[in-house]
Amino acid sequence: MRLGDLPWTRIRATLAAGAPCVAILPCGAVEAHGPHLPLTTDVIISEAFADAAAGKLNAEGVSAFVLPALAYAPAEYAAAFPGTIGLSVEAAKNVLLDIAQSLKGQGFACLAIANSHFDPANVAMLREAAAEIERRGLAVAFPDFTRRTLAQSLTAEFISGACHAGRFETSIVLAARPDLVDDTRRAALTPNPASLTEAMARGARTFHEAGGPDAYFGAPAEASAAEGAATTDIMADALASAIRSALGATK
Numbered sequence: 001m002r003l004g005d006l007p008w009t010r011i012r013a014t015l016a017a018g019a020p021c022v023a024i025l026p027c028g029a030v031e032a033h034g035p036h037l038p039l040t041t042d043v044i045i046s047e048a049f050a051d052a053a054a055g056k057l058n059a060e061g062v063s064a065f066v067l068p069a070l071a072y073a074p075a076e077y078a079a080a081f082p083g084t085i086g087l088s089v090e091a092a093k094n095v096l097l098d099i100a101q102s103l104k105g106q107g108f109a110c111l112a113i114a115n116s117h118f119d120p121a122n123v124a125m126l127r128e129a130a131a132e133i134e135r136r137g138l139a140v141a142f143p144d145f146t147r148r149t150l151a152q153s154l155t156a157e158f159i160s161g162a163c164h165a166g167r168f169e170t171s172i173v174l175a176a177r178p179d180l181v182d183d184t185r186r187a188a189l190t191p192n193p194a195s196l197t198e199a200m201a202r203g204a205r206t207f208h209e210a211g212g213p214d215a216y217f218g219a220p221a222e223a224s225a226a227e228g229a230a231t232t233d234i235m236a237d238a239l240a241s242a243i244r245s246a247l248g249a250t251k
């Protein structure tokens with residue numbers, strides 16, 4: 001259920017019914033993703049696994065709503081590419097805190113963060129915001145796929161760190177929004193094995209410095225919708241599980 005598609009009376013009725021209500025916020029970016037994927041790739045990915053997690057939870061009797069996505073985020077690595085539109089860390093964090101404040105005031109039991117934009121500044125901001133929101137009294141579920149345990153549940157390309165607009169992300173977009181993938185371009189792209197995470201660790205500050213002059217890392221030509229659907233399901237399971245834990249802790 002996407003909250004933005006519903007009338008307010010539906011939310012009132014669900015909150016009044018007494019069972020805990022969860023709001024899932026898909027967090028993405030407007031950021032260059034190779035010559036074959038849309039700028040909102042991370043929004044599409046986060047919405048895909050947020051929708052799937054909400055479906056799983058609603059089937060178990062938990063009221064989970066997917067909020068309109070937070071499409072803007074810190075995106076310094078891709079700042080040189082036209083179309084990338086970044087926020088400052090402070091602005092992004094304040095948006096999250098304000099959204100959480102609204103939800104808490106209305107009686108939501110939990111804010112879940114569904115993030116697929118792994119820019120280090122964005123991930124650090126989300127961790128800080130999650131901690132602050134919890135200090136202010138609202139439970140947060142935030143499966144952080146950059147943490148080792150969760151990362152290990154994803155694909156080999158993701159684990160290698162050569163994973164921006166490569167096989168991993170392209171597969172998910174092929175499953176969710178195949179109409180937005182330029183398949184001719186995708187098939188012609190040679191693999192870029194440069195590991196973004198390793199480059200970041202040695203101090204690269206941009207995609208160019210990290211060895212990705214076309215804003216992709218990994219192997220887009222190897223992507224498939226089947227892999228994308230499977231990955232979406234794994235990410236949805238991790239999100240649903242984090243939400244169950246967060247709700248359990250509030251009881």
Ligand SMILES: [Zn+2]
Nearest residue numbers: 041042165169
């Ligand atoms: Zn991405």
